[in-house]
């Protein structure tokens with residue numbers, strides 16, 4: 031299936047959902063709720079080594095909550111990351127494939143179950159392969175600073191992303207989700223790679239923001255979106271893992287800067303302490319607030335809405351209830 035057909039699948043899903051599809055919520059958060067220890071350089075991806083069954087369980091929980099799109103466990107899964115744990119390149123690549131396989135299996139199992147029920151409100155979900163930023167791999171919180179240092183140029187970022195992208199694409203997800211991109215250089219590297227590798231899977235690219243106005247690097251979103259707006263590979267652009275109180279004005283800003291679909295999946299509002307590797311309490315949104323804001327975000331133009339870190343299946347249930355109340 032080529033790029034056009036796969037993009038049409040996503041387009042149809044959005045239509046079927048009444049104009050806005052639901053993305054799942056914090057994957058790592060739900061792993062932790064089930065007791066997974068992820069204070070680790072591989073973060074949530076450590077579960078690919080330690081507990082793949084739990085990954086599937088979390089995907090199922092988000093599907094049951096009403097997610098139309100499930101994001102795989104590969105955010106912080108990288109070949110160099112696995113190799114520095116003593117795994118071989120082959121083993122590392124097979125874990126990346128497994129991240130897609132687990133999500134596809136969960137989706138198929140769930141759909142098999144619900145499609146037998148005469149009246150249900152679910153859609154057949156799509157699987158988005160997560161591709162975390164270079165900062166996520168560094169595991170020092172730099173996905174929220176955009177500060178990669180002087181030695182990181184376009185080629186280095188392309189080299190970092192290339193093989194993982196190839197492996198994930200071969201595993202056959204429906205979509206690609208580039209997450210927590212903190213600067214224009216990395217966004218450009220991702221877009222150029224999609225073209226160089228002739229990838230035929232539609233992608234979204236999401237930036238973080240720590241001030242509610244610009245990318246963490248200080249670059250304006252006008253600058254950051256410029257390479258993305260020109261690319262046929264990019265279906266949607268947006269924001270993930272930023273505080274929810276920024277989302278309203280960022281959707282309005284993006285709507286003026288792009289014709290791409292807009293995707294937003296904020297975190298709960300807590301702030302990540304990269305050194306201590308823990309979330310610090312801050313102004314926080316609960317499920318009720320997500321429920322209230324989801325329709326607002328949709329009315330402002332978002333076509334894909336979900337939650338990121340510190341949100342849970344109950345957050346997704348609230349968003350789904352809100353958006354699917356026709």
Ligand SMILES: C[S+](C)CC[C@H](N)C(=O)O
Pocket residue numbers: 070071072073106165166167168169170171173210271302304307339
């Ligand atoms: C989205 S952040 C909370 C993921 C974890 C981070 N890259 C780290 O490893 O410290």
Ligand SMILES: N[C@@H](CCS)C(=O)O
Pocket residue numbers: 056057058059074101103105106160209210271338339
């Ligand atoms: N989808 C990621 C988080 C991105 S910030 C995960 O939970 O593993």
Ligand SMILES: [Zn+2]
Pocket residue numbers: 270271297338339
């Ligand atoms: Zn997050």
